[in-house]
Amino acid sequence: MNIIVKDFNLAYTLESGQCFNFKKERENKYFGIIKDKFVIIEQIGDVLQIESTPKIREEDIREYFNLDIDYTKILEIISRDSKLKKLTEKYRGLRVINQDEYECMFSYIISSFNSVTKIKMSIEILSKKLGAHILGDIYSFPRIEILKNASLDILKDAKLGYRDRFVINSAKKIIDENINIYDIKKLDYDTAKKKLKEFDGIGDKVSECIMLYSMNFHNAFPEDVWINRYLKGEFKNTREGKISIQNSFEGFAGWAQLFIYTGLRDKFLD
DNA sequence: AGCCAGGTTGCGG
């Protein structure tokens, strides 16, 4: 399947640290999982070439990469800030991804106080040991019931460290209380955040990652160590800085956050 | 060896 894209950069988007389930095969070519389907995606100019097993619908790809959002409008809004203007010029085509809610939730529980490399490794091991086999050595992210009953040995193998109880407890809560987290995305911002923070291992930052990257709350502004440094440089008070940003980008603070985060990690910003 | 990584928790003030 080929998809013509505009204002989309696959590499920027998949290397931005927002998702952890893709691997690079070569320049502009990645493989991973979307909707429990194995996909190989290569970008050549403005064409996305996609192979998938089993077959994936174009609409699922468009949704995953937010291809139908008004990109021009979002960039226009966040570019009113001079630093963001530079960032959007440098990383044009970077987009917020629309991930699976459950995978995103548990991936970010694992992400806390951790490194991107190790987060990816842990998720890969968990998938291999507990996920459904898809193809070759590719496995999907484990279902929550499986995570809930995972043996401590397997969690040890996945190197979750002290986060193992966060994963187990949160999975338990979902099952025992019969929670459907798809309902959370229908709530208003504050209620959704509050609901997510009731889970073990989900605090201020992780809750907003889940909201931004899988629940369409485009104004969530996850503040990790990098963003915290940025806020310290730009504002007297980081707390007020975050609020100010969330109030000035017309509901798209999360997109600004992704550009800032990318620029900082890439040392384009200092 | 020591510091850092897409932070959260549970404590004391």
Next chain:
DNA sequence: CCGCAACATGGC
């Protein structure tokens, strides 16, 4: 409400 130490683990 606030600040703060502890927390597993691997990479650099």
